[in-house]
Amino acid sequence: MPNANISVELTPPDISPYMTGNTGVEYVTRFDSGKPGPHVMINALMHGNEICGALALDHLFKHDIRPTHGVLSLGFLNYKAFLTFDAQRPLNSRYVDEDLNRVWTEERLDSDEDSSELRRAREMRPYFDTVDYLLDIHSMSTPSPAVTLCNGLDKERDLTRKVGFPEYAAYGSGFVVGRRLIEYTPFHDSNNAKTGLLVECGYHWAKETAVTALDVALFFLRALNMIPTEFFDAHVTNNPPPPLKGLEITEGLYSKSNAFRFTKQYKGMEVIETAGTVIARDGDEEIVTPYDNCALIMPNHNVGADMRVLRFARLS
Ligand SMILES: [Zn+2]
Structure with a gap:
């Protein structure tokens, strides 16, 4: 295929x-x-x-x-x-x-x-x-x-x-x-x-x-x-x-289920202004940004369960 x-x-x-x-x-x-x-x-x-x-x-x-x-x-x-x-x-x-x-x-x-x-x-x-x-x-x-x-x-x-x-x-x-x-x-x-x-x-x-x-x-x-x-x-x-723009990666996000989906077609390097913004759903769970001005690094849209799907970063 x-x-x-x-x-x-x-x-x-x-x-x-x-x-x-x-x-x-x-x-x-x-x-x-x-x-x-x-x-x-x-x-x-x-x-x-x-x-x-x-x-x-x-x-x-x-x-x-x-x-x-x-x-x-x-x-x-x-x-x-x-x-x-x-x-x-x-x-x-x-x-x-x-x-x-x-x-x-x-x-x-x-x-x-x-x-x-x-x-x-x-x-x-x-x-x-x-x-x-x-x-x-x-x-x-x-x-x-x-x-x-x-x-x-x-x-x-x-x-x-x-x-x-x-x-x-x-x-x-x-x-x-x-x-x-x-x-x-x-x-x-x-x-x-x-x-x-x-x-x-x-x-x-x-x-x-x-x-x-x-x-x-x-x-x-x-x-x-x-x-x-x-x-x-x-x-x-x-x-x-x-x-050069520096970013400090603070954490990696892993999917838990096969139902993980981003709410938008993020490409990477988007900066989300407000902490708590929903960026994905993993089954019933809402995934939110952990802090203000949070950059999304390398979103992976081809995911199954237990995969790294994103890294969060702060602007430095
Ligand atoms: Zn590679």
Whole structure:
């Protein structure tokens, strides 16, 4: 069955030229400037159907991106899921067995459990251990404005400010079961400088989302002085960017029943003025905003029971 009512404006790129790479890890390529500097990595396809990041990396490869110092790595993470992408059924290729962005705990990585995603995570783990700055490119299920997500560690906030794009940054726990790659221990340790940021670039398959993803990569690389100004200027679209707006995520909202429905077709980033405003119904229960000027982050309208459906945030 095709997925209903979904328009796919983006065409997934051919990533087969990047399979072999030069790192011994499939779909990971490294460019070494030969000069001292950090190891910076940009990831696409943590979720196989979020193709904007793959388009951004394809663009960088095709325009011969090279770091001016340090090392730049480009990786396509859940390529196995991506290779099943079908524009008629775009929801189906998010992962093969499980969400690759939930497995980054030592307990799971060191366990005897097996899944396509755990195999990929174990293969990538030693590589991530060498990365100083990581950008993980994602997209969303609604046409929300793009947003940087991180936990809110000082080093993450500093890097987010330096990058300065997209317009919104939401700080706080993802309220997820398991851990995302940006929470993998080396990145989540406030005693070192290793930093991971996750950016949600917009609606999964909108044309504009691919433009945003490329811009996110360019602003990230510029913030770390990894690319010449001429390269940045030649490829960027949203420049200068609007001033950064920070949001502090305070809680995650989970559905209890299959009958969870938002009262409106929220896209994300709406700010609801008055505490107690009804924004959803979960069976008989009314779900209300917990405080004044409450921002709604990443509403998920395709929900069943026991799913994260939203995060609430305060403007900061
Ligand atoms: Zn994602």
